[in-house]
Amino acid sequence: MAGIATAEACDSNAPLLASGDLRVLQPVFTIYGQSRMFSGPIVTLKVFEDNVLVRSMLESRGEGRVLVVDGAGSMRCALVGGNLGQLAQNNGWAGIVVNGCIRDVDEINACDIGVRALASHPMKSNKRGHGEKGVNVHIAGTLIRDGEWLYADSDGILVSKSELSV
Numbered sequence: 001m002a003g004i005a006t007a008e009a010c011d012s013n014a015p016l017l018a019s020g021d022l023r024v025l026q027p028v029f030t031i032y033g034q035s036r037m038f039s040g041p042i043v044t045l046k047v048f049e050d051n052v053l054v055r056s057m058l059e060s061r062g063e064g065r066v067l068v069v070d071g072a073g074s075m076r077c078a079l080v081g082g083n084l085g086q087l088a089q090n091n092g093w094a095g096i097v098v099n100g101c102i103r104d105v106d107e108i109n110a111c112d113i114g115v116r117a118l119a120s121h122p123m124k125s126n127k128r129g130h131g132e133k134g135v136n137v138h139i140a141g142t143l144i145r146d147g148e149w150l151y152a153d154s155d156g157i158l159v160s161k162s163e164l165s166v
C-alpha cells in the first residue's frame with residue numbers, strides 16, 4: 001500500500017500545521033517491525049506497566065488501525081512483546097506506537113506491522129488489567145485523540161485530526 005510520506009505531508013500542509021490540526025511527534029522513538037511506513041485511524045490506550053488492555057485491544061480486529069499506547073514512558077518493563085506483535089499482525093493492525101518499552105525485538109522486527117517504541121526492556125509488565133481506553137493522551141510533546149489519524153515513516157510520526165489526502 002502506498003502511503004503518505006511524512007516530509008511531503010509537512011511540506012504540503014502548512015495551514016494544518018499552523019492550526020494544530022496536524023502535529024509532529026518529537027523524535028524520541030525507535031523504529032521496529034517490517035513496515036517502516038504505516039498509517040491509520042488511532043485507538044488510544046493509557047496504561048502503566050500493565051499490558052492486559054494492550055492484549056485485549058490487539059485481540060480485536062485491527063482493520064488497519066494504529067494502537068497508540070501511552071505507557072507514561074516507563075523504562076521498567078515491556079508493554080508489547082513477540083506474541084502481541086504476532087497478534088497485531090494476524091488481526092490486521094497497521095501498527096503500534098508505544099510511549100514505553102517493547103521486548104522480543106527480533107520477533108517484532110519479523111512481524112508485518114510497524115512498531116515505534118522508546119526502547120526495549122527484557123521484563124514483562126504487570127497483568128492487573130488497569131488502564132483506560134479511548135482517552136486523550138500526551139505523547140512526545142503531542143496531544144493525541146482517539147479517532148485521529150497517524151502517519152509514520154522513516155522520518156517521523158504525524159498525527160492529523162482527519163485523514164490526509166495525497
Ligand SMILES: O=C([O-])CC(=O)C(=O)O
Nearest residue numbers: 080081082083084124125
Ligand atoms: O505478554 C507480554 O507481556 C508481552 C510479551 O512478552 C509478548 O507479547 O510476547
